[in-house]
Amino acid sequence: MPANDATDSSREWVERWLSPPRLGVYLNATGGDHTAALDLYEWNARLGAAFGHDLAHLEVALRNAYDRALTEHLGLSTHWTAAGTQVFAPVLRVRKRGPHGKVTVDINAKSRASLERAIREAGGRKAPPGKVIAQLTFGFWRYLTSAAHEVTLWRPALHHAFPPGTSRPDVDTRVGRLHELRNRVAHHEPLLGIDITARHGDLLHVAALLDPQLRAYIREHSTVADLVAARPVTGR
Known part of the structure; x- marks a missing residue:
């Protein structure tokens, strides 16, 4: 039976496959x-x-650019992945949260935990830095440009990954939107109400900041624009 044959006899298996809410x-x-x-x-x-x-393609380029910047400009005696408590030292902030009022949180706790998990998954403390980096998720890299890391990471190191004068908030906003979309894609969620053309623009913009040739390569090999244009007509 063709994949798009949803006659009365096939609807039951489609609902079992997708679930009524998802199909809905x-x-x-x-x-x-x-x-x-x-x-x-x-x-x-x-x-x-x-x-x-x-x-x-963008994620690989971003993590390698950040790795170079952190390695070359933080002035550490060892690779930054092995100096997690120095790079992501505890930084306490007071947050307003829920009915219990203000709480104190360590804004670097998640980064340290992500790095420790990546080290374990890479084989332990003796694993080469490249293997550790490959285990770090897009979410880890996404938050390195947050306002919380303006002084500790952006100014001394990460701005070197981009052309002079690049706005940290602009990079953070665009990468943040890409991270949100990446999570939707990873969980097979609907993209129907999302401006995919705009999000692809974010992707190409960040790629161009990292390397104009990377942007050209991604654009040349991308099928996103063709698929956006080929969206099925639904009558709505």
Whole structure:
């Protein structure tokens, strides 16, 4: 049976596969047309895979650029991945949170925990830095440009990964939006209400800051724009 054949006899297995709530998103977008809903779901999956392809290229470039900047400009006696407590020393901030009022949090606790987990997954303390870096998630790199790291990471090191005058908040905002979209793609969530063209613009913009040739390469090999243009007509 073709993947987009959603006749009455096939609807039951489609609901078991996707679950009624997940399928319902696409039925709602297609006015209850099961065949059109499955076409739209297939398109969404292809679009997510295409965006993930481009984002994978950017993530590798970003982590390597940050690794070079941290290695060359922090002035550490060892590689920064082995000096986690120095790079991500406890920094306490008071936050307003819930009915219990203000609480004190260590804004570097998650970064230290992520680094420690990456070291374990890479094979332990003797693992080469490159192997540790490969184990770090996009979420780890995403938060290195947050305002909390303006003084400790951006000014002394990370700004060297970009052209002079690059705005940290601009980089952080764009990478943050890409991180949110990456998580949606990773969890196979609908992309129907997201401006994919704008998010792909974020991706290409950050790529150009890292290296204009990288931007050109990603754009040349990307299928995102073609898929956006080929979105199934739903009648809504």
